[in-house]
Amino acid sequence: MAEVLEDMQKQLKQPSKFSQKSSPPTKHGDENTCPKCNDKELVFYKVYIDEDDKVGTEWAKPCECSARKEWQRRFKSSMVPDEFVDARLDNFKMEDATQHLMHEMVLDYLRHFAVKTSEDGRRIKKFCQYNFGFLAEVGETKMREMNPTDRAELKKLKNNFGIGKTHLQMALAKKLVKDGFNVLVVSDVTFIDDLMQARKSDDNNETYSKLLDSALKADVLIWDDIGKVSNTEPRERMYYTIINERSKINKPIVFNSNEDRSSLAEKIGYAGASRLFGGCEQYLLEASGKDMRFKGSGV
Ligand SMILES: Nc1ncnc2c1ncn2[C@@H]1O[C@H](COP(=O)(O)OP(=O)(O)O)[C@@H](O)[C@H]1O
Ligand SMILES: [Mg+2]
Numbered sequence: 501m502a503e504v505l506e507d508m509q510k511q512l513k514q515p516s517k518f519s520q521k522s523s524p525p526t527k528h529g530d531e532n533t534c535p536k537c538n539d540k541e542l543v544f545y546k547v548y549i550d551e552d553d554k555v556g557t558e559w560a561k562p563c564e565c566s567a568r569k570e571w572q573r574r575f576k577s578s579m580v581p582d583e584f585v586d587a588r589l590d591n592f593k594m595e596d597a598t599q600h601l602m603h604e605m606v607l608d609y610l611r612h613f614a615v616k617t618s619e620d621g622r623r624i625k626k627f628c629q630y631n632f633g634f635l636a637e638v639g640e641t642k643m644r645e646m647n648p649t650d651r652a653e654l655k656k657l658k659n660n661f662g663i664g665k666t667h668l669q670m671a672l673a674k675k676l677v678k679d680g681f682n683v684l685v686v687s688d689v690t691f692i693d694d695l696m697q698a699r700k701s702d703d704n705n706e707t708y709s710k711l712l713d714s715a716l717k718a719d720v721l722i723w724d725d726i727g728k729v730s731n732t733e734p735r736e737r738m739y740y741t742i743i744n745e746r747s748k749i750n751k752p753i754v755f756n757s758n759e760d761r762s763s764l765a766e767k768i769g770y771a772g773a774s775r776l777f778g779g780c781e782q783y784l785l786e787a788s789g790k791d792m793r794f795k796g797s798g799v
């Protein structure tokens with residue numbers, strides 16, 4: 501426990517140092533059984549009042565593996581996709597101005613988060629209330645409407661695929677999980693589909709409420725590829741509900757999309773989009789750049 505706490509405290513004391521030396525588990529579910537507590541996370545010991553006390557009283561204290569396991573649980577429940585388990589801030593290559601800017605924005609955003617321990621030992625989480633979005637300069641929808649020649653030309657100048665939007669936001673997710681925040685990562689396609697499906701099921705909205713609740717409860721909701729799914733009115737209402745409810749309780753949404761501002765607004769609805777963008781302040785970037793998928797970059 502001491503080790504993990506010390507590590508976390510060090511990170512908190514140096515909010516501008518973002519390299520993640522002790523990286524999170526490499527795979528979901530990498531949990532070794534703890535020989536000290538057999539994974540009960542408690543270590544039992546006896547306390548004897550005096551020499552005559554032959555029986556003693558059994559006491560328990562948290563095992564040192566407990567903090568690490570807590571972190572692993574949060575990491576698993578955050579649902580960072582396996583593909584991005586190794587995506588970190590310190591392995592994000594910065595070869596051009598856009599990559600520098602995107603990276604800097606994440607570092608800057610992280611500075612709004614802190615975990616402090618109050619005098620009575622309670623942990624107090626301070627989190628950023630701004631949303632954070634990476635968007636395309638020219639969205640997928642517009643690109644698709646162009647003729648192939650123009651599209652190829654424009655793509656050379658304004659590519660937005662594989663430029664690291666998801667990489668950086670997953671790195672952000674992991675850093676926040678490590679620091680003790682509850683993060684939920686959702687991918688647009690499955691998340692909205694699940695919600696729509698749950699809405700239709702006849703269980704008195706139980707599943708639906710649970711899903712919605714998890715999206716509203718998370719300290720930070722990370723929405724990958726928002727606006728991927730084609731727009732319908734019920735979907736638009738779903739987007740609006742989540743965006744509006746989180747905004748009412750001042751909880752941030754971190755999102756990225758292959759659409760630009762106007763095409764994303766069409767996909768998720770203008771009311772939701774204006775809330776979403778309006779809550780970003782300086783943390784909204786329409787970016788283009790190199791497709792790193794073809795660079796054999798790996799992470
Ligand atoms: N600057 C970078 N440095 C290292 N790897 C990168 C960088 N940008 C992207 N990648 C990697 O390229 C792949 C595509 O990036 P991704 O974040 O999915 O792009 P996007 O979400 O913008 O389409 C991922 O494997 C990611 O880790
Ligand atoms: Mg992506």
Ligand SMILES: [Zn+2]
Pocket residue numbers: 534535536537538539540541542563564565566
């Ligand atoms: Zn243990």
